Amino acid sequence: MAALGAQAKVFTEEHRLTYYECDRTGRATLSTLINIAILGSQDQSDDLGLTTDFVQQHGVGWVVTQYSINVTRMPHLDEVVTIAVRGSAYNPYFAFREFWIRDGAGNELAYITSIWVTMSQTTRRIVKIDPVLVAPYASEATKRIPRLPRPISFETTPTTISKPYQVRFFDIDPNRHVNNAHYFDWLLDTLPAEFLLTHDLKHVDVRYENEVKYGHTVIAEVNILPTDESQLVTTSHRIRLGDEKCCEVTIQWETI
Template identity: 25%
Template sequence: MYEVKSRVRLSEVSDNGCMTLPGIINSFQDASIFQSEDLGVGTKYLEEQKKAWVLSSWQVEILRYPKLGEEIRTCTWPTGFHGFFGDRNFVMKDQNGEVTAYANSIWVYMDLASGRPTRPSEEEISRYGMEEPYPMEYASRKVPMPEGGVKTSPIKVRKYHIDTNHHVNNCQYVQMAVELLEENGMEPDFSGLRVEYKKSAVYGDILYPSYKIQDGISTVLLGDENGKPYAVVELKHKGEQNDEIGRKASIDD
């Protein structure tokens, strides 16, 4: 298990003084990147190999949002490699060791030269190692597209949306979805989310969002002008989580 110790920064909180959902996701992403860098298979290595780990899906469950200045620990570890897929868990804890959020993610290893998925080498897999999956209820990586959703204003991809792979950063899609719902009167009281990434948007692309709210679930489609999705974001409002997902799962230190 890889662990990053930090405190909740002012740049990570909303006007209520608590960490935002994108702030939690960024902490998870950063932990996985730091592990790869420390293992010698980070951004420079991948660039030289013309490879990239591309996120296919998120499932994030929130028990509570840490407050400004709180000490937090973000833990991550791979749980399996199968074909060109890699599975990775995340857990965020407070200074008392209580879990505040946890997540599952599925990644695809891409050959950037061919533009196709490829298997990671045995040597690459051995560097990461594997541990047991986190005890949570695992949802499908497929997120249903909203039918008959409300269309909203297009979003142009800006430079600040782009990551080191020259694509829109994974968390930026979540940020767009959260802001879209807030602008349409929704409270950001999310207890969890799922995201399915379909294709990568790049600088200059135009995203055409639509959203639908049903049974406490807000689903946001971020697609192209023809409705083909870049990402589908499903946000679960408080009160909709079941006993299994809502329980305070524990993990050994």
């Protein structure tokens, strides 16, 4: 049996990392990594006639519920990377999409898996995936979609760091939703600069639970978990709106 999604169409494009997509160390930010991955998937969708308009005509919109992001090396300033994406597989309710970011020599810099659902525009509830919305990707119809790792359940402690973030007008993208890559800027900004400057991000597990909206003030929280290994650190994050959990995230880091 072939690997899941082996027959799905792969779309690729190049992208050069600009200075405004990188942090002060010259590494691409996590939000940039997700932004360019999604750019690739939107371009594939447009290319196959699965435009946002077409999807909306079917009364739904695609919503991501989970990411699992593996980073071998963050792309750096001025590097030209290749984004590859495929809509690998789907079952009645969940679609599984994979992304690869590679350097000029074809080495993998990042590999991202993700789970998507279609949400009704009228009821805002998850609805069955209409096969016409995935067939052009040559997505594999399957019973079982891979389960992505669940982030650590966040627990407030006396050392939890938290910061408020008000959702801004420019956090909303042309799809009329808060660009959820911006969550990563909030999540990581809660960490001390000293931490961000001395650690490389290696792995991220994200689970989105509730949408945030323009004007909301959310609270981003982080725990830097104790570790036995001197080279590896895990951070546990949550974004909440009042008592409502918006997303939970676990990140693994390597000390530089």
